[in-house]
Amino acid sequence: MSDDVIVADGLRKEFVVRVRAGRLRREKRRVTAVDGIDLRVPRGEMLGYIGPNGAGKSTTLKMLTGVLTPSAGEVRVCGLRPVAQRTRLALRVGVVFGQRSQLWWDLPLRESFALLRHVYRVPAAAHAARLRRCRSLLDLDSFLDTPVRQLSLGQRMRGELTAALLHGPEVLFLDEPTIGLDVVSKQAVRGFLGELGRAGDTTLVLTTHDLADIERLCRRLVVVDHGRVVHDGSIAALHERYGSRRVLVADLEAPLPEPPVLAGAPLHRVEADGRRLAFALESASVAEVVSALAALGTLRDVSIVEPDIEDVVARLYRGS
Numbered sequence: 286m287s288d289d290v291i292v293a294d295g296l297r298k299e300f301v302v303r304v305r306a307g308r309l310r311r312e313k314r315r316v317t318a319v320d321g322i323d324l325r326v327p328r329g330e331m332l333g334y335i336g337p338n339g340a341g342k343s344t345t346l347k348m349l350t351g352v353l354t355p356s357a358g359e360v361r362v363c364g365l366r367p368v369a370q371r372t373r374l375a376l377r378v379g380v381v382f383g384q385r386s387q388l389w390w391d392l393p394l395r396e397s398f399a400l401l402r403h404v405y406r407v408p409a410a411a412h413a414a415r416l417r418r419c420r421s422l423l424d425l426d427s428f429l430d431t432p433v434r435q436l437s438l439g440q441r442m443r444g445e446l447t448a449a450l451l452h453g454p455e456v457l458f459l460d461e462p463t464i465g466l467d468v469v470s471k472q473a474v475r476g477f478l479g480e481l482g483r484a485g486d487t488t489l490v491l492t493t494h495d496l497a498d499i500e501r502l503c504r505r506l507v508v509v510d511h512g513r514v515v516h517d518g519s520i521a522a523l524h525e526r527y528g529s530r531r532v533l534v535a536d537l538e539a540p541l542p543e544p545p546v547l548a549g550a551p552l553h554r555v556e557a558d559g560r561r562l563a564f565a566l567e568s569a570s571v572a573e574v575v576s577a578l579a580a581l582g583t584l585r586d587v588s589i590v591e592p593d594i595e596d597v598v599a600r601l602y603r604g605s
């Protein structure tokens with residue numbers, strides 16, 4: 286039996302919207318939000334699901350969690366049909382959607398957690414152990430007794446993550462978990478998710494516009510645009526596909542009389558009045574470039590810049 290916890294075949298979602306067509310007339314128009322997505326996610330994988338605004342990410346997550354009925358296609362999560370078996374599915378997945386909260390607005394966080402234990406019928410010992418772990422990893426203690434409505438966005442998000450995990454879900458769906466968070470909360474959330482990933486028993490599907498989240502957490506990246514998958518693979522594979530190169534930046538004591546031509550490392554940028562040269566590392570190695578430069582002038586410093594994921598993803602969005 287396959288151990289894919291998420292299986293989607295030909296998943297589609299169309300919305301019918303009414304748009305103005307003249308002063309009084311309104312016309313029906315079909316919007317295809319998800320246009321035939323195939324996806325298989327093995328147990329324990331951390332998957333980044335990204336795409337530009339309106340690409341269909343949230344709609345996909347809503348179909349995977351049983352909030353929306355697909356217009357066509359097949360979907361199974363933990364072997365269940367999300368819409369038809371939504372209650373059973375809720376016991377096996379955790380969901381954090383930026384705009385919606387699982388917490389009780391007027392209650393202290395601690396009491397929301399206690400209520401959730403009853404909602405999900407979690408044995409007391411298991412609940413206590415999970416809560417203890419979240420309290421320490423997400424640093425909850427200083428605001429555990431604060432009513433949710435008084436929490437900062439970052440504190441609330443840490444509370445939401447805990448709420449989504451207290452029943453021990455196999456799959457966690459996160460829609461923009463770090464959006465709008467300050468640096469400290471962002472680090473806390475990323476650190477926590479990284480820890481979850483290393484433990485290896487929770488499958489994670491993460492949508493985000495912050496590519497640093499993906500770089501830190503996800504080995505696999507699915508990029509969607511106009512409701513279709515335009516890339517499915519590692520970040521390294523994406524760089525490979527778009528020919529991203531590492532760049533060697535060399536600081537020289539004095540500018541060279543003319544721009545050097547190095548085999549396998551085209552000159553990429555010239556800065557600081559010619560004292561700083563950047564070369565794209567195509568087929569040449571770092572050692573080859575350094576020794577070629579050392580023969581031409583006096584080197585003060587050399588650094589290597591890794592390819593930028595923002596850059597390559599922007600190219601991918603433009604291309605698709």
Ligand SMILES: Nc1ncnc2c1ncn2[C@@H]1O[C@H](COP(=O)(O)OP(=O)(O)OP(=O)(O)O)[C@@H](O)[C@H]1O
Pocket residue numbers: 300301302316317318336337338339340341342343344345
């Ligand atoms: N309930 C709805 N009714 C009509 N159209 C909708 C509805 N929900 C989404 N859409 C449309 O479907 C498309 C995909 O929307 P979706 O929210 O899934 O995109 P997204 O990738 O999550 O975008 P973002 O990054 O902006 O959150 C958009 O064109 C959107 O306007």
